[in-house]
Amino acid sequence: MQFLKKEVLQSKGIQQLVSTDMKELMSFAEVDKREEFNIFSREVIRFGNMCKDPQWHNLDRYFSRLDSDALGDKQYQVDAEKTMQEFAGLVHHTAELYRELSTYERDQHDYKQKIKEMESLNLPLKGESITIFQSELKHQKKLVRNLKKKSLWSRNLEEVVEKLVDIVIYIHQAICVFLGNHGTDAVKYGKGPQRLGEASLALHYANMINQIYMIASRPASLPPNTRDTLYQGLPNNIKNALPSQLQTISIPKEQSFTQIKAEMDKTLQWLVPLAANTIKAHQGFGWVGEWANTSNDFGDNTSKESNPIRLETLYYADKQKIDVYIIELLVWIHHLISSVRSRQNASRPMAMPTRSPPKRPELQSKMRQFLILSLDRNNKPLGTQLSPEDRMLLGEVIARRRTPGVSKSEELGAAKKTKAKLKTKSAGSSPVKESLGTTLIANHRSYDVLDIMDGLEF
Structure with missing residues (x-):
């Protein structure tokens, strides 16, 4: 949340497309964080209902009273921060465990295949090759056993749920301290300009921006129908506005290919990351094994970049503002392609004169x-x-x-x-x-x- 206030809300993309009003941006951030918090708390409730101890059942009733309770003493913060540090180590070892389990299963498969191969050849099940397989398998099994002890694998469910409840309380307090409690109405009732998220257009615009970026990156070697596909996917209001803009917006003829590309990059350098985050946010999460292979260390603050929040996507982008930038980029593409064609025509060699046929010169x-x-x-x-x-x-x-075979x-x-x-x-x-x-x-x-x-x- 500190990163959110210092960097995300100050970024050019959010300032250009969402709002320059810090209070409004903070209200969006609060809504997003509360939604993330609700998802997390629902998982804790689910784990609580799985406990044998009934005291952890129906935690939703307890969490629903957090909004009306006072922030409480600061002991929650101390305990929660200590618990999160402990969980960070457990999560790290759990990710390692899943990777080593995968390796162990692969080693077991290779060992069984080797045994079958030797049995089919009537060879004795001994020798250096078998010994190496057995040694590696034994070492991997021991590694997996140790990681199970250090990870969440061997932890008691009730013990984990108890600590997760403390974290839920702490996160709720942190949201109130850092972001306040004033953003719900600003988004809930749809005040202000139309946003791409509420119009269900965020992903469509992200794909459109991605196509524009591809064309701008390699205008001289485009796949067939790339620009036609982009045009067909434009919203009607942009399609209707584009012809008049192409006629009214003129680019000086002395503008070179490099200058046109530089002008487009000024917008694309902050617009493309928002589009990429939007596409990534719509892809969702993978399986546990995939998470284990791609997870970041929880002590590393750079992990925030791997899971963009809504404000880092096109969800809250003002539709009218982004339409202006899209039309501007499309006009630049028109001039970029024209510049490329001019360069290609200028580089073509002069056609060699051909001799006229000797008969019927007219x-x-x-x-x-x-x-x-x-x-x-x-x-x-x-x-x-x-x-x-x-x-x-x-x-x-x-x-x-x-016709072949017919003489002149x-x-x-x-x-x-x-x-x-x-x-x-x-x-x-x-x-x-x-x-x-x-x-x-x-x-x-x-x-x-x-x-x-x-x-x-x-």
Whole structure:
């Protein structure tokens, strides 16, 4: 709680997104701590009901009167602090016990496998290899036995519950001393701006921030559809506001890639940790074995960082405030991607000129003219019109895939026959021109739509 007052409440993320009013922040902290306290006290009540001694049953009745009782004498604090130091050692040895139990079970399995292997080969169950296995197994068994004596494994349940009750009383007193008793109403009745937690949006915003961070970290090598996925997941109010912001917020052209990235990092450096804590808080706790492998020493104050409280997440973030930062980051991403594309285009080598085919040199210019005519929605003539036979020939050149085994002379002959047939037909609108033009227009429109949908032309 001292760390909470000195560091957490003073952090930039909380000051920017939650509140700058220390009294309001303290009220949030009190609510959070009381909720943690209630979870802890319920576990003590459960253990009490498991005791054989009935005096530890129904501790909930006793704990419910703590709010109305006076803080009491300071002897509780002395006893509780002494008990917590004792429990810290017991917890440390209990974590060690679970690790060594896992090792012991693995050694037993290896030893049994070795015995089976030797029996299948009709080998005598003796020798140096067997002796080493037996020695290690014996040493591990002794280690486990000693740790059981030093840990909570061998402690009497009634003895532990009695000391836990003292700790419950002490924690209740500490909350009142450090945080007061004024925060319940501030959060309970939802006063003030809308918070992401009460709107059930904290995790969604955390994932959104994580996606923005990924894009900003490697804009030149993004997985497919990353920006489109981000855009599709934006809340409607941000989606509606983003196009106008892209038009109104202008970034100087002289801003380099490095400068744009530095501007984004100013916000991401305090926003990303809040998002990471939010995701971590939603993952919950693992099994005892996992806890044993990842637990911290209780005497180390850094253990507070492994279990973030609500105030260190996006739970209390003001929705209106964080929306402004999200839109600002999205605009920066637009300019960041534009900068990356400009750099990539500038670094591409100039295309080498290609030699035109020796026959029908006018075909390339006629094809370009034909494409322009096809893409013109009004189908207005631009320059010289193509003759009907040229349009038909051009359509065949575009549509035809060369068939293996057919010589150039045969292709040329086929083309001449086609041209000869055209002389007997009347001039008119070419169906090839219409179908090809329709296809090109459709493809052109599809390209524009995809370009826009790829993250609002990010």
